[in-house]
Amino acid sequence: MKSFEEELRKDLHQFLLSMNEVDERMPECPDVEDKWEEITRAYLPDGIREFQGYPSVSLGWMMYLGMAVAKMWDTEWEIYSKVENLYAYMRDKRGYDAMDEYIREEVLLLQGDDYTALEKLAGECASRVYNALMHQRYEPGTKEAFNGYVACLHQLYLMGAAIQLKRMGYHMTQMN
Template sequence: MENFEEQLRKDLHQFLLSMKEVDNRMPECPDVEEKWEEIAKAYIPDGIREFQDFPSASLGWMMYIGMAVAKFWDAEWDIYSKIEDLYAYMRDKRGYDAMDEYIREEVLQLQCVDFTVLEKVVGECASRLYNALMHQRFEPGTKEAFNGFVACLHQLYLFGAAMQLKRMGYHMTKMN
């Protein structure tokens, strides 16, 4: 599974680099990374339920969540880090189906072209990972299929955070 997740990471990194959405060097933001496990545990029941009929949404929403957590980290982490279930906090604003719009409008405060461009980028990333997952030919309902799904979510979360950090002006460059 580590090889699969590494393939996902490399593919997303190259794609997002080509779109100038991330830097060559990935950001290090331990506060955001530490929230992953808690958010994943809360998200997975909803994500799995939606995956059958809406795989791109099920995957893509996690990228938006990564972006939102990075934004929260930059804005008022002392408040947001104490919210017991950050995923439920976001989901319950408008419901699961409209969580993407809530994050783009209210958290990231995007409008017009930026709103639509981000939707397309996230949609493409989710589609790429969905295709990679399907090419693994995991038998549905198995531990391998579940672990593959989680690997996709993990990379989407991390790259969502990386995209948002770059959008907020955090650039990862090698120090001399």
Template sequence: MEPKKYDINIEQLFRDDLHQYLLSIGMVDERLPEAQDIEELWLKIGESYLPDGMREFRDYPTVSLGWMMFVGMAIAKYWDTDWELYSKVDDLYKYLRDQRDFDHMDEYVCEKVLLLDEEQQAAMAKTVGECASRTYNLLCHRHLEPGTSEAFRAYVAALHQMYLMGMAMELKRLGYHMTKLN
């Protein structure tokens, strides 16, 4: 899952679009967080997520993309609350998914991990839905042939940015503000 030159360009496209959108609605800071512990988990989480995400993508592309944003949020919350405990969980994606199931993972994350009330859950679902729709739209406009390695790499790049933006959103919600030091 190492990015190639093309992947970096498309991944930057996803990153820039998501960042600008989330910045415009106050969900992230201008400077995105660097959380090495969370970022280092991407490869393992991404690989674990792929079978479920790919299965869902054909019929529910925005769910396939959006659920990864919820995973990023949950990992950031775990990092903040008890990383010593959660860092020992062998597969945090499967841990989250198996609390209920894939279809209801978003609800579990919102209710039990992020502890959002109903109004906050609705707002979060709307934000994640918009991010997933924007990212899917960008994927579609690349005119990638389904089933090709290029399409697969673009999908993984999209998931990666959804994960990182989920992390950034939750860290900001938790009070971590990223500012440039002088």
């Protein structure tokens, strides 16, 4: 599974790099990364339920969550780091189906072309990851299929955070 997740990471990173959405060097933001497990544990029941009918939504919403957590880290982390269930906090604002809109409008404060461009970008990333997952030919309902799905969510979360950190002016360069 590690090699599949590493392939996902490389593919998404190269794709986003080609669009100038991330830096060559991926960011290190332990506060945001540390929230991954908690958010995923809360997200999985909804994400798995939606995957059958709406795989791109099930995957893409995790990219939005990564972006939202990065934005929260930059603005009011003293408050948001103490929220018991950040995923439920965001989901419950408008419901699962409109969580992307809530994050783009109320957390990331996007409008117009920026709002639409992010919707397209998240959709493209989710489609890439879904395609990669389907090419693994995991048997549905197996441990391997579950682990593959979680690997996809993990990379989308991390890439979402990387995109948002760059958009907020955090540029990752190696120090000499």
